Amino acid sequence: MSRPAAFRCATAARDRHDDPAGTAARAHGWVLVEHPGPWPFGGFAELPLPGDVIGEVRQAALAAGLRILLIRRHGRRPRPPEFAWAVLRYDADGRHRQQWGSWSDPSGLRGIVAAIDRAGTVGLPPVYLVCTHGIHDACCAIRGRPVATALAAEWPDHTWECSHVGGDRYAGNLLVAPDGIYFGEVTATTAPAAVRQLRDGLVAADHLRGYCDLSAPAQYAVVVVLRRWGPAGRHAIQVTSARRDRDRWTVTLECAAPLPARVTAVVRSFAQPAARLTCLAPTETRGVAWETVSLTSH
Template sequence: MTDLPARSIRTPLRPADSCSLLNAEPLAGTASTEKLWVALEHPGGWGKDVLDGSVFGDELSAALSEKMKDAGARFLLIRKPGREGQIATDTPRKVFIAQAELNLLYEMTVEKPEDLLELSLNQPEFIPGIIVKNNPLALVCAHSKRDRCCAIVGRPIAGELAAEHPGDAWECSHTGGHRFAPVSIMLPSGYTYGRLTADNARAAFGAMREGEAPALDGLRGRSMYAAPEQAAEIAVRELLAEGGEFPLVSHLNVSRETQTATGSFSANLGSQIDQSTQDATLTYSRVTHLDGRRWLVSTRVQKLPEVYASCGKAPKAGKSVEVLEVRPI
């Protein structure tokens, strides 16, 4: 991988009740589950929710919300880091459409947000004027009205990445998990990171740009999977990394193995699993390598006594995904 230039990021001071300082919650399995992402460039301020009417007005917000719901897409606002992104303009703006399952990213320009309503988001390859973008994007949450942690610690990292990779790193609206701020999502793969530092942000984005294996430091999961599969993939990647093996993004595939009411597996794996482990509270995921190797990963939901969901708020009960076993099959 090409070495990225070293830069110095001053660590911002955070209030003592910042949620991202208080959480010890495990990262694996905490990424938002989304297969289609739509990111619209929109400089200036954002409301607490980008489609609550405060940014686009009630009518357009409702229409955009319905459009995204119909397409099964997650909608984000993005802006250039720094002062440039804070100045509202009516100029044409970038749109990025990411298909996480296909690891494909598309780019185009629209004159106004209303233009999104006319686009075939599920079939971006047929949109006139759209192009495939070969370089991935790093979107770093800087949504201060959602949670101050993202703005305080996310913006400097977004700015540094954008200085090194102009046009490929952006501030973005809430992606989920601001309690892990700074947080970032890499598109189109959907690999999501938390508790970023300057170094592991560069490493994660550098790996994506060079087509290498996703960096493991700070990895929360890949958005195309649900929480158990996210944790299963990370567990297998960590296991392989111990032996010096680092599969590329496309080299691992994860699928859920379901149990029937009698406890047997719907896939052809039941005979290879000890009956003593067939617990209805467990979830089993099959991770398959491109070369044919397979692993069965058992996980369960673990209750957490305290999770600080947002800055300044009292903790509440939470949950995380616990990996119990990674078994070759």
């Protein structure tokens, strides 16, 4: 007698037609730590490193509004003598900043704390972070690794596998940092296409979960505008206001050509039917989704 197929949250989400728009995790930036061994479920906080080092880095990152991700190069490679760390900062004016360093023993990670207080370098190419955190959610590994393979084949110096970025059911998940662009439900075909378009200065609505600097209703409104009139540059749409009235938000957006100069989007949040939202979820819960009430250009 054959065993029933294992539950996979990303497959179930596609069957339900869950919309990933408006689901990007908010952050002012990221701390990246290359780690040679297996990633624990809880990521950086659970690494086998001295507690004082972990505590100092976590405290500094939290104070600056930065999320910590573990990273590794894709595929089998010789163990390097040193490992990378980075502080990537999103900047609303588009002058995103990066600072890279290395560590070979745990004390070297204290360089991250000092780097958080420094300005960093402007103009470096973005990095492509693909969630492959399989111990956190099997879908992240199953769907993320082919994406990492495809991106590493074209941009090996800029592609990293990374730990949990949120939204397991939208795997494969791709974070472009420090630009703060989250893509979900990407594949080995669609992820390189999205990156190529982004390298040409455009963001398309396809697979876009949202931008790191925006609230969920504002993220969803941006995706709606791009679905209607896009693609457009990362900073071509500015959210000037977002007003709530119970379950509805009125979001006003100022846009650069060729988009309409001004758009008003009225969006509504609603609770989805109860479902298992991750592969390891012990019970069903009700996720929050968004829909468009009206979209008006001015």
